[in-house]
Amino acid sequence: MKKSKAIVILIVILGALAGLAYYASIILSSTGIGEEMSIPLGLDLSGGVSITYQVVDDNPSAEDMSDTIYKLQKRVEGYSTEASVYQVGDDRITVEIPGVSDANAILEDLGNPGSLEFQLPDGTVYMTGDQVADAQAGTTTDSYGNKQYVVQLKLTDDGAKLFADATTDNVGNYLPIVYDGETISYPQVKEAITGGTAQISGMKTYEDAETLATQIRIGSLSLKLQELESSVVGAQLGSQAISSSLKAAAIGLVIVMIFMIVMYQIPGLAAAIALAIYTCLVIATLYLFEITLTLPGIAGIILSIGMAVDANVIIFARIREEIATGKTVNSSMKIGFKKAMSAILDGNITTIIAALVLIALGSGTVKGxxxxxxxGIVLSMFTALVVTRWILYSFYAIGIRDEKFYGRAKERRTLNFLGKRGVFFTVSLAMIAAGFIGMGVHAAKGSGALNYGLDFVGGTSTTADYGKDYTIEEIENTIVPVVADVIGDKDIMANKVEGTTQITVKTRTLTLDERDTLEQALVDQLGADESSITSQSISSTVSSEMRSDAIVAVIVSSICMLIYIWFRFKDIRFGASAIIALLHDVLVVLAVYSLLRISVGNTFIACMLTIIGYSVNDTIVIFDRIRENLGRTAVKQTPELLAEVANKSLTQTLSRSINTSLTTFIMVFMLFLLGVASIREFALPLMAGLLCGAYSSICIATELWYIMRLHLGKNRLIKK
Known part of the structure; x- marks a missing residue:
């Protein structure tokens, strides 16, 4: 590369960084132009619309209520993946949608869920709305190339059979679709439809198709609902939550940049610039794709900043290794990027596979x-493999060529990790056993194996009029402490009804005596209007179906990762040991939750998923080096040779594992240090998970692979 070209590239990159930084600052701004460009915030950060529906049917069953809540959750995910739906009392359902303030517009769009029937020409009902899995508006072209507006139907297994029978017997006839007694569509059957999907055509505009699709989706609920009340609710947390998190991110980012420059010099400077670009791109992408940001989401972004360093660390370690063999800096950079490619791609693709499965099968927080x-994955790969590469090549081209600016890998004595595997396994089993023992002790005491929060078990909602328009900070500092003192529990969620002086406090499930005591305290200590106080039971916002979705999504993603690793490494034992190491990490973090009695809420799922993604990436890098070193051995593979290769690979990647874990830990630690109480509860187990993930990658996964290679599968090696 010519010096003039390098200068132009650096100017373009720095100019892009300046532009992105300005754009990101506008997005993050809370006033002026930033208010119009801000990222959508969740209920916990900015509030939103709360709509309560009354079930029309008398004495609805628990099964129908659960099914309706789950389907409503799926419906409102179109507004935000962070929307929540939960049961209130015996026959009411509340929907909370963040980031919006016009309740009437939401009601008009969402509609009043009613009964949906698919009828034969004589009016006989052959299928009901609960046998429709999904309905979406779309466009197609007919045989003449004209655009047509249609509704695509996806049916359940039972619905597919009923629909197949009805359409087979009524080819040429019209089969009405009736919503709340009114015919909303009168499609003609042109042929038997037996595949479980169908298409309704004939709409004049796309808006007509969207309206019909919405009516069909809402009509597929198990119960008929009518609006009881709606309101705009304030944030559950104050502006302090956002400002402290941003402050933590800024400080952590600076520390990580300084660390990279000190450790890697010129490559570290390139990584610091790329990391700044990565951070700005993440903020811009969140805004452009209108992804709702909650407190766990902020933590996830801050965590991703730390993880984005990983690809750079892998590349720089490779460059130093090549320089140590006597190659020039230019050749070392080219070879380093090439050799690092497989580890970066494999690690990130496995995580992408997991993310895609979670998007397809998950719901609520999992999908968000x-x-x-x-x-984070896509942008980190782009900045590491493209931006960092061009910056490094440009630095070299303008004259920074001395190898002292790039570093040289030091000769290290190969550490005997495998020789200590008995100790490692014992320590891991002890940590996991401590967690199970702790859960058993707490369960025996009646306090529950885990400290489930309101998101998981529901509780009691108490609303009162205080005659004063409290700010969020005043609620946190005045009302919440009184409630916590009365009920003896700090797991409290509070928000206000905008435009009124009413405040709703959600707590664990209270007994009648506890409700009376709390109501009296609100009157005596806080001046609440006694006649305005209402208390009612609420269900969890994380329903059993959502939990099942999360578990299924994790299991399926683990299987997909196992298959990918098997395919890439040509040995299922690599995949099996990686999955077992993941299970190890999950169980250890579960032990932390149990022993420290950390509240298990929405952030619990995000925490576990983060640890899984982080641990897989770390393990894959080590396995990639083992694969590479095994390919260099021309002699017959013996147990001794395998142990030597494994120990050598672990030693070679040790600095990368430590540096990546340290930079990620720094980001989360700053969050723990500066964040509000609720986010510290997320950061604490996450820090434990990061340490555990690094430990399992180094001390568990490779050792498991070695044991499996000796004793399981084809070409197993048994020492005589």
Whole structure:
């Protein structure tokens, strides 16, 4: 590369950074132009619309209520993946949608969920709305190339059979679709439809198709609902939550940049510039794709900043290794990027696979987390493999060529990790056993194996009029401490109804005596209007179906990762040991939750998913080096040779594992140090998970692979 070209590239990159930084600052701004460009915030940060529906049917069953809540959750995810739906009392359902303030517009769009029937020509009902899995508006072209507006239907297994029978017997007839007694569509059956999907055509505009699709989706609920009340609710946390998190991110980012420059010099400076560009791109992408940001989301972004360093660390370690063999800096950079490619791609692709599965099968927080994860992975790969590369080549071209600016890998004595595997396994089993023992002790005491929060078990909602328009900070500092003192529990969620002096406090499930005591305290200590106080039971916002979705999504993603690793490494034992190491990390973090009695809420799922993604990436890098070193051995592979290769690979990647874990830990630690109480509860187990993930990658996964290679599968080696 010519010096003039290098200068132009550096100017363009720095100019792009300046532009992106300005754009990001506008997005993050809370006033002026930034208010119009801000990222959508969740209920915990900015509030939103709360709509309560009354079930029309008398004495609805628990099964129908659960099914309706789950389907409503799926419906409102179109507004935000962070929307929540939960049961209030015996026959009411509340929907909370963040980032919006016009309740009437939401009601008009969402509609009043009612009964949906698919009828034969004589009016006989052959299928009901709960047998429709999904309905979406779309466009197609007919045989003449004209655009047509249609509604695509996806049916359940039972619905597919009923629909197949009805359409087979009624080819040429019209089969009405009736919503709340009114015929909303009168499609003609042109042929038997047996595949479980169908298409309704004939709409004049796309808006007509969207309206019909919405009516069909809402009509597929198990119960008929009518609006009881709606309101705009304030944030559950104050502006302090955002400002402290941004402050933590800024400080952590600066520390990580300084660390990279000190450790890697010129490559570290390139990484610091690329990391700044990465951070700005993440903020811009969140805004452009209108991804709702919650407190766990902020933590996830800050965590991704730390993880984005990983690809750079892998590349720089490779460059130093090549320089140590006597190659020139220019050749070392080219070879270093080439050799690092497989580890970076394999590690990130496995995580992308997991994210795609979570998007497809997950719901609520799981899906929101997966979108953020995908953004982080794609952008980190781009900045590491493209931006960092061009910056490094440009630095070299303008004259910074001395190898002292790039570093030289030091000769290290190969550490005998495998010789200590008995100790490692014992320590891990002891940590996991401590967690199970702790859960058993707490369960025996009646306090629950884990400290489940309101998101998981529901509780009691108490609303009162205080005659004063409290700010969020005043609620946190005045009302919440009184409630916590009365009920003896700090797991409290509070927000206000905008435009009124009413405040709702959600707590664990209270007994009648506890409700009376709390209501009296609100009157005596806080001046609440006694006649305005209402208390009612609420269900969890993380329903059993959502939990099942999360578990299924994790299992399926683990299987997909196992298959990918098997395919890439030509040995299923690599994949099996990686998955077992993941299970190890999950169990250890579960032990932390149990022993420290950290509240298990929405952030619990995000925490576990983050640890899984981080641990897989770390393990893959080590396995990639083992694969490479095994390929260099021409002699017959013996147990001694395998142990030597494994120990050598672990030693070679040790500095990378430590540096990546340290930079990521710094980001999360700053979050723990400066964040509000609720976010510290997320950061604490996450820090434990990061340490555990690094430990399992170094001390568990490779050792498991070695044991499996000796004793399991084809070409197993048994020492005589």
């Amino acid at each position: 987390f997966a979108y953020t994860l995908m953004i």
